[in-house]
Structures are given as C-alpha cells and as structure tokens.
Amino acid sequence: IVMADWYALKDPRQFYYNTYTLARARQQETTEANFTFVETRGLADMLPEELKQTALKVLVPLRHVAWGANQNNTFVCGYGYAAIFTQACMFHAMDNLGIAQYLSRIGLLLGDTEALDEGKKSWLEGDEWQPLRRYIEDCLVVRDPFELFVAQNLALDGLLYPLIYERIVDGHLSSRGGSAMAMLTQFMSDWHEETRKWIDAVLKTAAAESEHNRSVLQEWTAKWGSRAASALLPVAQLALGADADEAIGEEMASLKARLKKTGI
Numbered sequence: 001i002v003m004a005d006w007y008a009l010k011d012p013r014q015f016y017y018n019t020y021t022l023a024r025a026r027q028q029e030t031t032e033a034n035f036t037f038v039e040t041r042g043l044a045d046m047l048p049e050e051l052k053q054t055a056l057k058v059l060v061p062l063r064h065v066a067w068g069a070n071q072n073n074t075f076v077c078g079y080g081y082a083a084i085f086t087q088a089c090m091f092h093a094m095d096n097l098g099i100a101q102y103l104s105r106i107g108l109l110l111g112d113t114e115a116l117d118e119g120k121k122s123w124l125e126g127d128e129w130q131p132l133r134r135y136i137e138d139c140l141v142v143r144d145p146f147e148l149f150v151a152q153n154l155a156l157d158g159l160l161y162p163l164i165y166e167r168i169v170d171g172h173l174s175s176r177g178g179s180a181m182a183m184l185t186q187f188m189s190d191w192h193e194e195t196r197k198w199i200d201a202v203l204k205t206a207a208a209e210s211e212h213n214r215s216v217l218q219e220w221t222a223k224w225g226s227r228a229a230s231a232l233l234p235v236a237q238l239a240l241g242a243d244a245d246e247a248i249g250e251e252m253a254s255l256k257a258r259l260k261k262t263g264i
Contacts, residue, residue, distance in 0.1 A: 001146040001206055001213050006082030008209075012201045013194065020091050024098075027187055034183040035105065043180040044109050051178040052110055057238050058168060059185075060107040060119030061129055065160070066100035068136035069093075072152040080145040088198060092153065095195070099188055106184050128234035135231040146206070147220050153199050155224035158255045159232055159248075161192035167247055168239045196258075204262040217264045225255060 003009070015023070038044055047055070073093035077086040107115040123129050135156065142148040165188045174182045207214045229252050236244035 001209075001216060003081070003206065003209055003213075007084050008205050009082060009085040009202045010205070011084065011088045011198050013198055015088060015091060024095070027190065031102065031187045034186055035109075038180050038183055039109065043183075047110075047180060048177055051173055051176055051181075054239050055169075055173060055178065055181050056107065056111050056115050056119070057122070058164065058235065059103055059181075060111075060115055061123040061126070062160075062164065063100040063103035063107070063119065064123045065132065065136060065156075066096045066103060068140065069096040069152055069157065070100065072139050072142075072148055076145040076149050079143075080149075085202065089149070092195065095191060099191070102184075102187060106181075109184075128238060131231040131233075132235060135227055149199075149202070150217065150220045151224040151228075153195075154203065155221060155228045155255075156231075157192065158196070158199075158258065159225075159228050159251050161188060162254065163232060163236060163247060163251050165189045165192065167251070168236070172239055200258065200262050203259075203264060207263045214264060221259055221264055225252070 013019075044052075070093045073089045073096065077090040077093065080086045080089060104116060107119055111118070123133060139148060139151050139156075142151060165185050169178075169185050170182050170189065173179075203217065207217050229248050233244055233248050236247055240247055
C-alpha cells in the first residue's frame with residue numbers, strides 16, 4: 001500500500017488517549033454491572049446444560065484468538081506508518097486483550113478453571129479449531145503491517161464477530177434460554193459495531209488513493225476472506241450444526257457488501 005500522506009488514515013471516532021480511556025471506562029462499568037447481575041441472580045446456573053456446554057465449547061477457546069489479535073495489532077502499531085493510524089491499532093490491541101479477559105471470566109463463571117484448561121486443550125488439539133489456529137499463527141508471521149491489518153481486523157474479525165456474537169450468542173443461544181450469555185458478551189457486540197467504522201474508513205481512504213492500492217486490497221481481501229470463512233466453518237458447526245454452511249455464506253455476503261461500500 002502506497003500513501004502520499006499516511007496521516008490521511010483518520011479515525012472517525014476521533015479517539016486519542018483521553019477520549020479512548022473515557023469511552024472504554026464507561027463500557028467497563030456496563031460490563032461489570034452485567035456480570036454482577038448474572039452472578040448475583042444465579043442466571044448462569046439456570047442455563048440449560050446443553051446451552052452451557054455449547055457456550056463453553058465456542059467461547060472459551062476464542063480467548064486465544066483474541067490474544068492473537070492483540071499481538072497482530074501490536075505489530076501493526078510497531079511497524080505501520082503515521083501515529084494517527086498506529087495509535088488506533090494499539091487501542092485495538094488492548095481492546096482485544098480485554099476481550100480475552102472477558103472470555104476467560106465467562107469460562108470461570110460457567111465451568112471454573114477446568115473450563116479454561118479444556119478450552120486451551122481444544123485450541124491446541126481439537127480438530128474443529130485447527131484451521132482457525134493455523135489462520136492466527138500464519139497472521140503472526142505476516143510482515144506487511146497493512147496486509148496484517150486486513151487479515152486480522154477486516155477478514156477474520158469481520159466474519160467472526162457477527163457470526164459468534166450476533167448470530168450464535170444473540171440469536172441461537174438467546175432464543176433457547178441463554179439470554180444471560182448475551183449480557184455477558186454485550187461488550188464484544190458493541191465494540192465490533194464501533195470499531196468497524198474505523199476499519200472501513202481506513203480501507204476506504206487507502207483504496208481511494210490509487211488504483212494500485214485498490215488492486216492490492218482486492219487481492220488481500222479475497223485471499224484472507226476466503227481463508228477466514230473456511231477456518232470459521234467448523235467452529236460454527238459446534239453451535240449451528242448443519243446450518244453452519246448457510247450462516248457462513250450469509251456472513252460472507254455481508255462482508256462483501258461492506259467491502260463494496262469502501263470502494264474495494
């Protein structure tokens with residue numbers, strides 16, 4: 001990617017350290033209140049056992065994905081250009097660390113430390129997690145910071161968050177008596193809705209810079225988008241079963257529509 005002025009990659013949220021920390025502090029208060037509400041009223045214990053096991057199988061291993069996203073955004077911050085872009089990537093990295101911690105808390109709430117151990121074992125050894133694990137580990141060795149930005153923040157997160165937190169948690173689990181899980185993952189849903197505005201603004205500006213940039217971005221989004229969809233399919237099957245293929249297809253169509261609006 002070639003830019004005449006890398007400072008053109010503005011963040012529409014207009015985050016700098018003070019505004020960022022104030023925004024996240026407010027969200028932290030809401031999340032803490034949600035966890036307290038669920039814990040004090042025993043809502044986690046009221047979850048049907050089948051839903052609880054599905055939540056544990058799907059959500060707890062994702063803390064390792066969030067940690068990988070933390071590492072990848074830290075790399076983009078370290079090797080990217082222009083503080084207006086790299087600063088936002090560091091905010092994004094710390095957000096992912098927070099998400100990993102929230103997922104750990106959910107595991108402890110639903111299944112104590114054994115749930116975290118089982119989640120790690122699934123991440124390292126479970127067949128359904130190996131395509132996604134390979135995706136994350138391949139991203140860890142991508143040396144171009146902008147390609148890594150596309151692979152992690154657009155391709156993977158652009159499919160993962162709508163699929164997991166909107167379709168599986170807010171839709172599948174909530175409709176079957178697991179509305180407590182939607183409360184515990186509210187931050188993830190709100191965060192994705194907010195941060196996608198920044199990601200789309202960056203990509204739109206970069207694509208509009210030149211036909212060369214647009215061509216490179218088209219290549220990267222096609223390459224990493226298809227890989228992310230394939231990696232997430234077996235994870236979706238843990239909750240959605242035979243409906244996972246259709247769900248992935250719909251989320252991929254939504255991502256393509258989102259890309260079209262950026263001019264890629």
